[in-house]
Each structure stands twice: as C-alpha cells, then as structure tokens.
Amino acid sequence: MKIVKKLFVSAVLFAAFTSYSFADSASDYATAYKADSDAYIAVFNSGLTDFSENLALAVPQAAVQQNVYADAFIGKLFPAVPPHFAFGINAGATHLNTEGLAKAADKLGISGVKNSYFFPVLNADIRVGGAILPFDVGLSFMTLDINNISFSDVDVGVEFFTIAADVRYALIEDGLVTPGLSLGLGYSYNKGAFSVSQDNAEASVDYDVQTLYGQIQVSKAFNIPVARIGFTPFLGFRGIVSKYSNDWSWKFKGDYLTAIGTTVPTSGKGTVSSDNFGGFQPQIYGGLGFNFVFMQLTASACADLRHLGGDTSIWSGALSLRFKM
Structure with a gap:
C-alpha cells in the first residue's frame, strides 16, 4: 500500500513539474516575443517568402514530370490498325x-521542420x-489532399490540384533502326497548399501556378515481336516558364494567443507573385519503359x-x- 502511495505522489509531482515547465516555457516565449516582436516577425515573413518562391520553382516540375511517356511518339490514331492510344496512372515525388519554412517555423516555436x-x-x-499527321495529344489530371502527416511531431499538410495538356509532333517515327524524335508543347495549371503546424502555431502557403513548356x-x-515484351529507353530536354501567385500566412493558436496577448501581432500574411510568365527553368529528363503485351511500366527522373x-x-x-496500344 505504501508503495502505491509513493507511486501516486511521484506521478502527481511529475505531472505538476511538467505542467509548470510547459507554462514556464510558454511564458518565456511570450516574454521574448513581446520584447522583440519586430525581429521575430521579420524572420516569419522572410522565411515564408523564401519558401513561397521555392514552391514556385518546384511545383511546375512536379506537374510536368507526371505526364511523361517513354515513347517519343505513340503512333497515329487514324489511319492505324489497331488505333494508338494509352492511359494510366503516375506516382512520384519532387x-x-x-529552408525558409524551417527558419520561420523554428521562430514560431514549431520544432522539427526539416530543410x-x-x-x-x-x-x-x-x-x-493524331489523325493522318504524326502527332499525339496528352491530358493529365490530379487532385490530392493529405492532412496531418506527422514528421518528428510536426503535422504536415499537402494539397495539390493539377490539370495539364500537351501536344507532340514526331519529326522521326521510331523505326527498325531509327529512333523516334518529337517536339512538344504543353500547359499545366496547379493549385494547392503546403502547411506545417504544432499545438501552438502554424504556417502555410497557398499556391497558384501556371506553367508553359x-x-x-x-x-x-x-521489342521481341512474338512475345510482345521489351524496353524503351528515352531522353529529353525541357524548358519551362511559369506565372504564380502564392499567399503565405502564419499565426499563433490555442494557449499561446492568451500567453502572448493582444499587444503584439499574433498572425501575419503576404503574397509572392509574378506579373507574367518568366523564370526560365531548363530541365533534363529520361528513363526506361518496360513493355509487356499491352502494358508499359515507366521509370523516369528529371533534374x-x-x-x-x-x-x-x-x-x-x-x-x-x-x-498502351
């Protein structure tokens, strides 16, 4: 019985100490923030501005790399027997x-955000x-909404919506000896958000990016014609320009709002945007397609x-x- 009482008292003391430490930590942060709020806010704003600009570079690549076919030209729809078309799914990461988000998050008291x-x-x-002429047309679509993925106790949210179209014209069709060679033009529209949060604060960027390439x-x-198996290596060069309008924001929440008080700002927001299409990004991409009857598995990479x-x-x-047919 005495052992139980000792354990109970120890648990109460530990809980009290933990609560005191948390309260003291919150109080220390509030005191520091009130004393030097301008310096804190400058880090929030500059970090999220930097991250918004990096999103404007990464999002276009994430979009255009998801509609890559191993074949430079898939063949004409008409006249052709059988007609040539393809459809499928793509999964990847960019x-x-x-770094900017990590700096802002750290100053907000959100720990564990990586660079x-x-x-x-x-x-x-x-x-x-295409019909008669050697061209093909591609369409792609995606919507993704993942909330509260935990990385080192940080909740990360990702939203991504894309719709894209492109057209390719075959200068050389893949033959018995000759490779296929094509030129293409494309457009993608991308919209979504990226956010990090913990109990006391959160930071996020809502992005809106259009891309031409x-x-x-x-x-x-x-290929082995009889077995209908084989592989298709490919290599390409891509140049993209983009137009974007990305809105960033930060705020304190929960008990920190009370701890910090209303004498200093507890939230902020801003916008990073471009007036026109610009920021040329040269890219090289390539990979390998594995062909099996009417299926093709393609692995690709882009830099x-x-x-x-x-x-x-x-x-x-x-x-x-x-x-694919």
Whole structure:
C-alpha cells in the first residue's frame, strides 16, 4: 500500500513539474516575443517568402514530370490498325527546398521542420494519337489532399490540384533502326497548399501556378515481336516558364494567443507573385519503359539544370503504369 502511495505522489509531482515547465516555457516565449516582436516577425515573413518562391520553382516540375511517356511518339490514331492510344496512372515525388519554412517555423516555436521534403504527386493521364499527321495529344489530371502527416511531431499538410495538356509532333517515327524524335508543347495549371503546424502555431502557403513548356525527346523501342515484351529507353530536354501567385500566412493558436496577448501581432500574411510568365527553368529528363503485351511500366527522373546539389536542388522521380496500344 505504501508503495502505491509513493507511486501516486511521484506521478502527481511529475505531472505538476511538467505542467509548470510547459507554462514556464510558454511564458518565456511570450516574454521574448513581446520584447522583440519586430525581429521575430521579420524572420516569419522572410522565411515564408523564401519558401513561397521555392514552391514556385518546384511545383511546375512536379506537374510536368507526371505526364511523361517513354515513347517519343505513340503512333497515329487514324489511319492505324489497331488505333494508338494509352492511359494510366503516375506516382512520384519532387525534392522541395524548405529552408525558409524551417527558419520561420523554428521562430514560431514549431520544432522539427526539416530543410527539405519530397512533394508527393499522384495523377491519371490519357494520350491519343493524331489523325493522318504524326502527332499525339496528352491530358493529365490530379487532385490530392493529405492532412496531418506527422514528421518528428510536426503535422504536415499537402494539397495539390493539377490539370495539364500537351501536344507532340514526331519529326522521326521510331523505326527498325531509327529512333523516334518529337517536339512538344504543353500547359499545366496547379493549385494547392503546403502547411506545417504544432499545438501552438502554424504556417502555410497557398499556391497558384501556371506553367508553359516546350520539349524535345528521343526514344528507341527494343521489342521481341512474338512475345510482345521489351524496353524503351528515352531522353529529353525541357524548358519551362511559369506565372504564380502564392499567399503565405502564419499565426499563433490555442494557449499561446492568451500567453502572448493582444499587444503584439499574433498572425501575419503576404503574397509572392509574378506579373507574367518568366523564370526560365531548363530541365533534363529520361528513363526506361518496360513493355509487356499491352502494358508499359515507366521509370523516369528529371533534374532542374539551374538548381543542382544539396538542399536547393530540384529533381523529381516518377513511376507510371499504363495500358498502351
């Protein structure tokens, strides 16, 4: 019985100590924030501005890398027997520099935010061959809403909506010896959000990005006709320009609002935008398609040539599974 009482008293003392420590920590933060709120707010604002600009670079690549076919040209829809078309799903991720977000989050009291994350992507696409002329047209669509993914006690939320279209013209069709070579033009519209939060504060960016791009791609299919299996290596170069309007915000919540009080700002917001399409981003991409009867599994990767190395690099990887005729 005495042991039970001792354990009970110890538990109460531990709980009291923990509560006191939390309250003291909240009080210390509130005191520091009130004393130097301008310096704190400057870090919030500059960090989220920097992160918004990085999103404007990474989101376009995440979108355009999800409608990549191993074949530079899939063939004409008409006249052709059978007609050429394809559809399938894509899953991938894009490396995202979050140093600015990490600095803002740390100053907000949100611990554990990393300097980089991988932006998840999932979409569906369809591609249809042209009529008479050697061109094909692709459409892709995706909507993704993932809330409260926990990374080191930080809740990360990701929203992503994309709709995209492109057209490719085959300068050379894949033949017995010659590779396929095509030129393409495309457009994508991307909208969504990226956020981090803990019990006391949160920070987020709502982005709205439009992307135009041109590309050149070469591929060569190596198939066993009877077995209908084989593979298709491919390589391409892409140049993209984008137009964006990204809104960032931060705020304290819960008990911190009471601790900090109303004498200093407890929330803030801003916008990072471009007036026109610009910010040319050269990219190289490539991969390998594995062909089996009417199915094709494609593995691809893409790198931004102006952002290579370390946490500032922008690169993507994707896997696609498609039915193709």
